[in-house]
Amino acid sequence: MSTGWLIGSAVIAVIVAPLIGGLLRGIDRKLTAHMQGRIGPPIMQPFYDVIKLFGKERCVAGKAQLVFGYAYLTLIVTAVVFFALRQDLLVVLFILFLGCIFLAIGALSVKSPYSQLGGHRELLQFLAYEPILLLAVVPIALKLQSFRIATIFESGQPLLPHLWLSFIALLIVLAIVMRKSPFDISSSEHAHQELVRGLVTEYAGPYLALIEIAHWYEMVLLLSILGLFWVVGSLWWLSIIIALGSWFIILIVDNISARLTWSWMLRFTWVAGISLIGSNILFINLGWM
């Protein structure tokens, strides 16, 4: 594929990803409302929220936090660009991790105890899902002998039949990244939590909007990684269906479970994630998958 084409797609990705992310958030809220027997907000709601936040008066708790907030957004966008350029999957993930760490440090850099605890929890949460996310791409490499996304596109055969165990592990990660029950420990979507959206308590107005947009990027990126499990030339729409299907499953789980505590989450993600991926790797090596 030509370089020009790739760069073009990167530009499109940067523009379109937040639109898709916001739209998905809107549909998410609508569907959740329907599951609860309510009507719910309009689908465009997340965009209204973000635009309104841009129009709010500015206020910062600390300059440092702002810098970290911007770093978070920039890094996530960079990760999306790298993904669109079909670079190494490991590079994409590491940039993503770095971004998330900046978000947590931003929260830790202000004095408010809620923000502190929220940042602390974010790091714990990070500890829970990042290893799984990293490990989950190992089987891909084992299968294709490369971490490059381009290779996955070129391979011409779907990964899912071989890697469905890792795929399930990635679903857990997705739930954590989307901050959904039972894993919404650091910043619940519906503020009714002991930390009052701990992580972002001190971000307000336009800055909160930037964080929100970064979340949209992050979610779309993860969904795209899930979509990678089924890229076969002409059946590209199947990968979209897979990504959206996973997203829908997370929504359902969110609505049928209570939030759990971080200690449980850590145990669960590690045990479930590592055993799923481990057996996946084992099966590949045994030639069963």
Added chain:
Amino acid sequence: MPWMFPTIWKNLFSRPVTRRYPFKDIREPFPGYRGKIYFDTNKCDLCGDCARVCPAEAIEVDSENKQIKYYPFRCIYCGTCVETCLQGAITQDEHYSPPNTEKIEELYKIEA
């Protein structure tokens, strides 16, 4: 977890139960709802009983100037005044008193 599933699945595919106030599906209050208070200026004889029993001091009877001042933003809509008035001059509507950007008061000129 699985025990919540049937409910949300059913909800997902049925019409939401939301009353779409203020657009449609507005449910009228039940008969006898304790709503807004009205005075009948023809019946009142300015005896002042209603002002005495009102627990929120929402009524002021001014017998000199022959008027009643009623404060809807003080009234707790208990209905005691309605029960007390011997002349039957006070009625309680079934609709709630509407919100406002300022605390209006109502002045009734008594004719009798």
Added chain:
Amino acid sequence: MGILSTSRMKSPWLLHFDCGSCNGCDIEILAALTPLYDIERFGIVNMGNPKHADVLLVTGPANHRNYRVLRNLYQQMRDPKGVIVVGTCGCTGGVFHNCPNVLGGIDKVIPVDVYVPGCAARPEAIIDAVVLALGKLKAYGK
């Protein structure tokens, strides 16, 4: 109407503060969030954080202890912001008008935009009040 003011109208985030009420109006506010009234239809979310909120919903009369908390919360909120007082006792003191520890209506402490009478105010009245308060958010900056 610009896109910004449309968005303001469509996304009022609430902060609820119980300023010494009897819970009657508080539970009606909560009830307004639940399926039968579902004020999330209007993009309203109950935020627990004054820095994120646009509309402050106060219930109950201010008293000598909590008025400082109330003032703090109000000052922490970012412009544009609105204040709705829900319930008679927050409007004027209502049935608590002669209680010794009660200062009176919320408007003795912070500026109030909309008053909702009723003891307790119905969820319908709360919805009406939010619609009224949106008028102020809409006019902001003009």
Added chain:
Amino acid sequence: MARTVIPFGPQHPVLPEPIQLKLELEDETVVGVMPIIGYIHRGIEKAAELNDFRQNVFICERICGICSFIHALTYCEGAEAMTSVEVPPRARFLRVFWSELSRTHSHLLWLGLLADSMGFESLFMQIWRAREMILDISEMTAGHRIIQSTCIIGGVRRDIDKEMAKEVDKRLLAFKEMLDSTIAPVLLRDPTIKRRAVGKGMLSKEQAELLGAVGPTSRGSGVAIDIRQTGYAAYKEVGFEPVVETAGDSYARTLVRAREVYQCVELMRKALSMMPEGEILVRVDGYPEGEAMSRTEQPRGELIYYFRGNGTNNLERLKIRTPTFANIPTLLVMLPGCEMADVPVITLSIDPCIACTER
């Protein structure tokens, strides 16, 4: 992480009411709790001395909007004792009906808040949806969703005729059906709820007795005390068995309340069907004289009013002791040693109600 002090409240979405808990944390473990109160104090006891004793009913009923009827009932029982008024039997049964209606909506409200504090939003929504059915009954019978305002000294202000009783019965059955089909199975079986509540906030029977816990908090620890057993209003005639669980954790307290909702529905239906014909209100002549006490069972436990009158329009003293006041000390046993994430669930499990504790 070093020791941090987190101010929990006075404005916090998990606690709808303003109380501040200063939580001392080591990492995420709570090592100390200091409740700071007074945000909601209005001085109602003093106001009750300033007002006419008949007007006090309306103030007492607004000590709190959740079990507002029971406050009015307790006040009226005491005032009736002081003025030697005999309440007609029909009124006593109607009082049982509205008491239980308050209890039902209060317990549902609490179950919803519990689900919400666990981040189980859809369950919260379902419970509150069911609660609207109870509020509709309240609006139909009493003319208001929250503050029933039907109890006054000498009886009740509204009657429930045959036709309305039938309609109420129909609605109660529909409500029970909804409980059975959507809410009870989740509360009883859901593993995530159990994980958050079982074994959290332990209170042994001995501790409950020692600290003087009341209501569901004590009944969840196996102490079978329910003031309704004293037979005030018409509880003697209606008859019931207190609901008791023995585990003593947050989950046991949840179960007590969930089972009491069923009990309330039964009591309401019984009260309506056993209600005799006749007067509902008698005239009150005379003024409160001497002393009186009245005790009732609120959704949260025992409520005590003490009265002293001097034969005038105004009471000389009105003293209220509320269930939460008796239950707060149990928090000091339950909270230390728990995780920060469990604080809302445990705090909620005693159903703290500040409005009437501080009055």
